[in-house]
Amino acid sequence: MFDNFPLWPAAASSHAFWEDTLYIFLAVVCVVMTLLIFTVVAVFATKYRRRHGREATQIEGSLLLEIGWTVIPLGIMMVMFVGGAVLYFHMRTPPRDAAEVYVVAKQWMWKLQHTEGQSEINELHVPVGRDVRLIMTSQDVIHSFYVPAFRVKMDVVPGRYTTMWFRPIKAGTYHLFCAQYCGTMHSGMIGQVVVMEPNDYQAWMSGGPVAGSLAQNGQALFQQLGCSTCHRFDVQGRGPNLVGLFGKPVQLEDGRTVIADEDYVRESIVNSQAKVVSGFKPIMPIFQGQVSDEQLNALVAYVKSLSQAPAGQAGTPALAPAGTQPQSTK
Amino acid sequence: MSDSPLVSDAQLDVEHHDRPELRHHFADVEQQRNAASLGMWWFLGTEIMFFGGMFCAYLIYRRWYFPEFASASRSLDLFVGSFNTVVLICSSLTVAQAVRAAQLGNRKLQVRMLLLTLVFGLAFLGIKSYEWGNKYKEHHIPTFDYNVISGEGDLIKGNEHLLGIDKVQNDPVKLRARKAEIQQHTKIFYSLYFALTGMHAIHMIVGVGIFICITWMAHKGRFTPEYHTPLEIAGLYWHFVDIVWIYLFPLLYLIDRKPTI
């Protein structure tokens, strides 16, 4: 519990500094005001506490004081207002040449699309020092794209685009949260923003899976969604080994035998309870509502690819999860 | 604000005894009347805020979807709507006459005017039901086979220019998209139309209920020149419901009645 006990968020964007400065200014004013009130109340309560023989002095008021403590707080507040408004104006005015990333939010995941072609799910890779503008919409309910380390947030609304921008200044991995309550897995609609040094970013951009290879997208999803935890390729996991599965007959718990075709794979993902494989427990989570149609297609393509000969057909090589040796099974 | 003059409790007891309609916590009938009246005015203020929310939604969507709102508005029966407006205004007239009759102490006239008010009020509701029946037949009621792009409730015919149909006539994809939009945006008009007139009708029904009681009370001779507070404040309520309609009518029926080009 005590390993990691931060009291201040990382500051990783160009305007985090200004935000923090404004915040600290407000905090100082508030602490001073609070201490002032606490102290004055404490002093008055003690100095003028009930004592025999000492009567209260009736005072009606003081116009001077009233004006004073109306105008002075108003003045301080105007400073706060201007500071906040200037920063907000800056935050809502993206620089003209910012790189654009399209964001589609849906219950309960983030889909991001770089203009260079990269697609990401729940993760956003960006290079240090470059302005990035997000153009966001939602497929269902209102969400909110929030990166505390960047001090930015903007609601993501269905039916229209909202935008926000930032410039990362420090490499690292930072939380991405959904900040507008959106249903059951609102608190699971999280991910990370990975800020990389420009060179690393270039490497990532060119080396990673290219959008368009469905099976490769499926492979990434297979990892992300935790499928590989149970469907292992090296040892017997809690779920059936999927290598060589596609196209073969499968014996189910209830005695039926079905062929592992596209529909079977798809159904097993969205409603695993429907057809439980003989010898396995019905513990696979139900992904209904958590994966989109495109993702299902990618996963099906991936599972399909696990049954292809290692040489593979052009364009769809057999893919194994990184770091494991595929074992051929009948 | 009237501070009631110094009245001894002995005097108060006498007044309460003579005036059974005076409730015990009021000092005199005047105070009771003022309180009731102020209460009704404030209540009407809350009703303004209540309808206000819907008016606000209406104004925003009308600005966004003017062509669709205008064409949907044209589908409302102007003659029937206007006639209904006159009926309602007449009912307010008879209410005012009833109050005047009470002020003059004329029981028969009171009852006659109140009965006429009820007749007008029920006529309004009846005519409204007729209008809604027509809307149902034209498939203009959301959720009940709603359809404005074909059939009996076709809004496009005669409004092609207003709705921009003439511009996309030749492109089937764009035409289909525009028709879908028209279907959706007019549905918002009708949703608000039924919400607004429905809410108004509910208030009318409550008003009719109240006035049935008031008519009965008048018939029993409960209202005198000195005391006719329930009649007065019920009248205020009725006038308010009338005024709401006077706002609703032009906003809903008269959006754009220029002859179609």
Added chain:
Amino acid sequence: MATLAVSEERKNYINAEYGIRSWLFTTDHKRIALLYLLSITAFFFIGGFAALLIRLELLTPAGDLLSADAYNKAFTMHGQVMVFFFLIPSIPAVLGNFLIPIMIGAKDLAFPRINLISWYIYIIAGILYIHCLVTGGVDTGWTFYPTFSTQFSNTKVIEAGLAIFISGFSSILTGLNFVVTVHRMRAPGMTWSRLPLFVWSHYATSIIMLLGTPVIAITLVLVVLERALNLGIFDPTRGGDPVLFQHLFWFYSHPAVYIMILPSMAVISEIVPCFSRKRVFGYNFVAISSIAIAAIGFVVWAHHMFVAGISLYSAIVFSFLSFLVAVPSAVKVFNWTATMYKGSVSFSTPMLYAFGFIGLFTIGGLTGLFLATLGVDVHVHDTYFVIAHFHYVMVGGAVMGYLGGMHFWWPKISGKMYPEGWGRLAALIVFIGFNLTFFPQFILGYLGMPRRYWQYPPEYQVLNVLSTAGATILAVGYLLPMVYLLWSLRYGKPAEDNPWKATGLEWTTSSPPPTFNFDETPVVTQEAYDYENMPLPEEVTLER
């Protein structure tokens, strides 16, 4: 002290009539106040139970106590119950109902039967809501945002919406009663400038109730219709706008927070002068501040929507106005503080709650400035910072005011004194528990922990554990008064007419008052808070 045979036989509003019918069909504003007291306390327990579930779940980062759906229902119902069924009625329906007629020298409110009807409406709404709760609950968050509430939620949104819609009428009728009463029922000599500030504050509250509540009523109607009939008014795929809902919702819900705090300020305005033995410093300014809060409070609603996609320029306008609304609240705090200057201050239980209020409301109000500051709000909106802020004002402010008021007027309402020692202890426990619960949440919020999170990243755990620890202490602090106040009904020392030697017409009548409040209609000739001519009370000792 031996009970006097005379006072025992003396008729008051409690022993005037016996039997359940005499309570359920009463039109006596004091009895209706007690009916409300029982009902809102019941809802406080329900809302508190939901809070308990939330804080227990948040002890660990993983969602291991409740399912995600159950948790979402818990925080929704905590919010709805606490806002609509506890805080909004609390002080007005209990203390306001009880005291306003007496404070202005009247025999009852202007419309006693409407007063009773408002309680029945509240009960009907409450029963409907509880039914919703036990048959599945609702998980939209208390804010009901579409399109989740209108299309995607699978819970009983319509029922919950209708229940709250109905409860709104209770609020409207209470407000109506208060406004007309203050205008028309004042005793001879009770001019506006002689009104206790309690009445001024409740007057301002009532204006907000009257003008604001109907807007949420119609908004809920539209949500219910949309959900039931699939209309599309708030559905962007059909031309509607979900942000329109937010405008309509917050148009009421922002002034609603002033409905919740103004009555508490009303209580403080009575307690501080009494326990400083001085008139309130700057009476006129405090009175006008109440009205200013109500008025300006109506034009700041979109500060809840700075990142909702509203235009930059409207955000700037709303930010500016939001700073303005802070000024009258600050003015009140300064005036209460100045009231203690050269006073004769005693540390009785109500005064301890008043101290707590002043301190915690100051923090709460100041942290509101962070939220009004556009640039900062972008970061802390929808995080625990907001939760901490509003609990500071609502619990540290409103609830402490409520408890202070209950203690201050307990002798008047019940005719018994509560045990002072326990009272002070409970006040202290509440103060400590409260701060421990909610101060860590400011830090959590700036760190970035969003609201309404069933599970959270592990680095937030320490602060969450602190918060839950505080909540258990706070719970004890709340339970104590319930125990000893009930105890005092039977075993408490009988109260005199004016045990605190306070000014105000309510203290000139017996404790408890007779059904018609006064044996003779009072005639007012003094200004309010005329403590110059008041003797000191007996030393308030720590008796059992």
